[in-house]
Amino acid sequence: MSFSISLAVNGVARNVELDDPRVTLLDLLRERLDLPGTKKGCDRGQCGACTILVDGRRINACLALAVSHDGAAITTIEGLAHGDELHPVQAAFIAHDGFQCGFCTPGQIMSAVGLIGEGQAGDDPERIREGMSGNLCRCAAYAGITEAVLEAQRRLAAPEREKAA
Amino acid sequence: MKNFEYVRPATIPEAIAAAAQPGAAYLAAGTNLLDLMKGGVARPERLVDVTHLPELDRIERLPGGALRIGALVRNADLAHDRAFAAAYPAVAEALLSGASAQLRNAATVAGNLLQKTRCGYFYDIASACNRREPGAGCDAREGENRQHAVLGWSEACIATHPSDFCVPLVALDAVVEIEGRAGRREVPVEALHRLPGDAPAHENTLEPGDLIVALRLPAEAARFAAHARYLKVRERTSYAFAVVSAAAAIDIAGNTVRAARLALGGVAAKPWRARQAEALLVGVTPDAATFRAVAEAALAEARPSGDNAFKIELARRLVVRALTLAAAGTPARLPALPASPFASQPGALPHA
Numbered sequence A: 001m002s003f004s005i006s007l008a009v010n011g012v013a014r015n016v017e018l019d020d021p022r023v024t025l026l027d028l029l030r031e032r033l034d035l036p037g038t039k040k041g042c043d044r045g046q047c048g049a050c051t052i053l054v055d056g057r058r059i060n061a062c063l064a065l066a067v068s069h070d071g072a073a074i075t076t077i078e079g080l081a082h083g084d085e086l087h088p089v090q091a092a093f094i095a096h097d098g099f100q101c102g103f104c105t106p107g108q109i110m111s112a113v114g115l116i117g118e119g120q121a122g123d124d125p126e127r128i129r130e131g132m133s134g135n136l137c138r139c140a141a142y143a144g145i146t147e148a149v150l151e152a153q154r155r156l157a158a159p160e161r162e163k164a165a
Numbered sequence B: 001m002k003n004f005e006y007v008r009p010a011t012i013p014e015a016i017a018a019a020a021q022p023g024a025a026y027l028a029a030g031t032n033l034l035d036l037m038k039g040g041v042a043r044p045e046r047l048v049d050v051t052h053l054p055e056l057d058r059i060e061r062l063p064g065g066a067l068r069i070g071a072l073v074r075n076a077d078l079a080h081d082r083a084f085a086a087a088y089p090a091v092a093e094a095l096l097s098g099a100s101a102q103l104r105n106a107a108t109v110a111g112n113l114l115q116k117t118r119c120g121y122f123y124d125i126a127s128a129c130n131r132r133e134p135g136a137g138c139d140a141r142e143g144e145n146r147q148h149a150v151l152g153w154s155e156a157c158i159a160t161h162p163s164d165f166c167v168p169l170v171a172l173d174a175v176v177e178i179e180g181r182a183g184r185r186e187v188p189v190e191a192l193h194r195l196p197g198d199a200p201a202h203e204n205t206l207e208p209g210d211l212i213v214a215l216r217l218p219a220e221a222a223r224f225a226a227h228a229r230y231l232k233v234r235e236r237t238s239y240a241f242a243v244v245s246a247a248a249a250i251d252i253a254g255n256t257v258r259a260a261r262l263a264l265g266g267v268a269a270k271p272w273r274a275r276q277a278e279a280l281l282v283g284v285t286p287d288a289a290t291f292r293a294v295a296e297a298a299l300a301e302a303r304p305s306g307d308n309a310f311k312i313e314l315a316r317r318l319v320v321r322a323l324t325l326a327a328a329g330t331p332a333r334l335p336a337l338p339a340s341p342f343a344s345q346p347g348a349l350p351h352a
Helices: A025-032 A088-095 A105-118 A125-131 A142-164 B012-019 B033-038 B075-079 B082-087 B089-096 B101-106 B109-113 B166-171 B219-224 B275-279 B288-298 B310-328
Strands: A003-009 A012-018 A051-054 A057-060 A073-075 B005-007 B024-027 B046-049 B059-061 B067-070 B175-180 B183-188 B211-217 B228-233 B244-253 B256-265
Touching: A012 A025, A025 A051, A051 A105, A057 A105, A057 B101, A088 A105, A088 A142, A105 A125, A105 A142, A105 B101, A125 A142, B012 B024, B012 B046, B012 B175, B012 B211, B059 B082, B067 B082, B075 B082, B075 B089, B075 B101, B075 B109, B082 B089, B089 B166, B089 B228, B089 B244, B109 B166, B109 B211, B166 B228, B166 B244, B166 B256, B219 B244, B219 B256, B228 B310, B244 B310, B256 B275, B256 B288, B256 B310, B275 B288, B288 B310
Parallel strands: A003 A073, B005 B046, B024 B046
Antiparallel strands: A003 A012, A051 A057, A051 A073, B059 B067, B067 B211, B175 B183, B175 B211, B228 B244, B244 B256
16 A cells, blocks of 8 residues: 655655555655665664654654654755755854764754754753753763754844844 | 554544554554554554544643643643643643653653553563563563562562653543543543553553543642642653652642642552542641651552562652652742752752
C-alpha cells in the first residue's frame, strides 16, 4: 500500500510517495530527500542528534512517522543559512567552540533554534542547560554550547528589546 | 520493525471501529510506541492514527471552573498554558520535569498517561517478562532491580509506571473521558492503571477500541494552587525517569491545614495516591514532625522487591521535602530545574 503526503521542507513544497508506513521523518530526510544534515544517533529518542523543527517546534525526527505528518512544514539544518550568511545560532556555535567532532551539532543547533523560539529560557544559563538536556554531546562540548546559545539568544532577542524601547 | 497497516480515521467513531480489531493500536505522537516497535516489544498489526482527528487539541474551561484538556494537547503546550499552570502548578512542574524539550513538544496528554513501564526486562525481548508475554516469568525478580517497585508489586511483576504527569493528576482527582464501543464514560486517573497481581499484561482498565478523548481537572483542585509542588529524584540532573517522585498539595488557612493531597511516583505500577497519609495533615499545624509522620504512613506498606530497600527511605525523605516546599509556597516562577529536590546554588534552600 502506498501513501502520498505533502510536506514543506525548508520552504520547498515536496510531494512524497511512501511505499512503506514505517518510514520516519529522519529516514525520509536522509535517504529519500537527500538531506543528510539531520543525524541518526540512537534512533530511539535518547540523543537528540535528529532534532528538526516541525511547524516551528523542535522534535526528534527518529520518533515521528512520516505518513502521520502529512501537511507539515519542516526545517532542517540545511534550511537555516541564507546563502553564505550563517544563521546566528550557527555563527555562535563557531564563535564559542560549541562542538568537537560535530556529529551532534546539527541537532544541537536545531534544538537551540527551537529553544530560543519557545522563549522560556531567556539568557539564564541554568535554564538553557535544562532546555538543551535532550541533546547529548559525547565530546562534552557543553560549556561552549551553553555560551553559544546564550550569545545567539541575546542577538536574536536584541531587535525585540529595541522595538520595546 | 514489523510492518503494519496504517489507518487514518476522520472521526472518533471510525477510529474506535478501526482500533477495536485484534492487533490494533492507536498512534498519537508515537514517542513511546515507535520506540517499542523498533525494539520489537510492541508488534501491532494496525496503527490507527488519531493525530488528525478534529477538536482533541483544545484546552477549555467548563462551566463550574473545571479545565478540560483534549487528549492530543502536547505536553509542552499544557505545561505552558497560563490558566492551567496557575491553577495546577504541580502538574505543570511534573510535565516540565519529564523527558526532554523535544519529546514534550511531541508527546500528547493521553500518550503520557498510557506510556509503558521502563523496566529494562520489559524492553529486552531476550528476557522473560510477564508484562510483555503472559506466563513467561520475570527476570527482574532476580536481576537488576534497584529501580523497581516497593508498593503494590507482585511475584509476577515488579515494574513501575514511569509518568511524572500522572502523579499530581492522581493527587488532584483528575478524570479521563473515554469514548468506546459502548459510548462515553469517565474514569478517575487513579483507577486507570492496574496493579500487576497475577496479570501484569492487563495494564489498565481500557477495553479494545477505547479512546481517551480528554483529561479533566476539577475546579476544586485549584484550591491547592498556592501550596503545591512536584519533586523528583533522578540519577542525573535532567532528562531521566524518576527513581522516586512525590506530589504534595496543601490548603492552609492561617496555620492550619484544611485539606492535603499526596501521591508518589516511581514506586509502583501505577501512580500511588497516599490517602491515609493525607488524612494525618488535616486540622494540624504543618511542621517537620508532622511531615515525617505523614511520610511514615505513606510508606507503611512498602517492602523491597529486590535490591531497592533504599527507595523506601528515599521516598519518605522526598515526601517530607515535598510537603516542606509546598507549605513554603508555590514559587512565582517554576525553578530552572523543575522538580529538582536540590538547590542550584551551594548552601541555598532547595528552590524554596
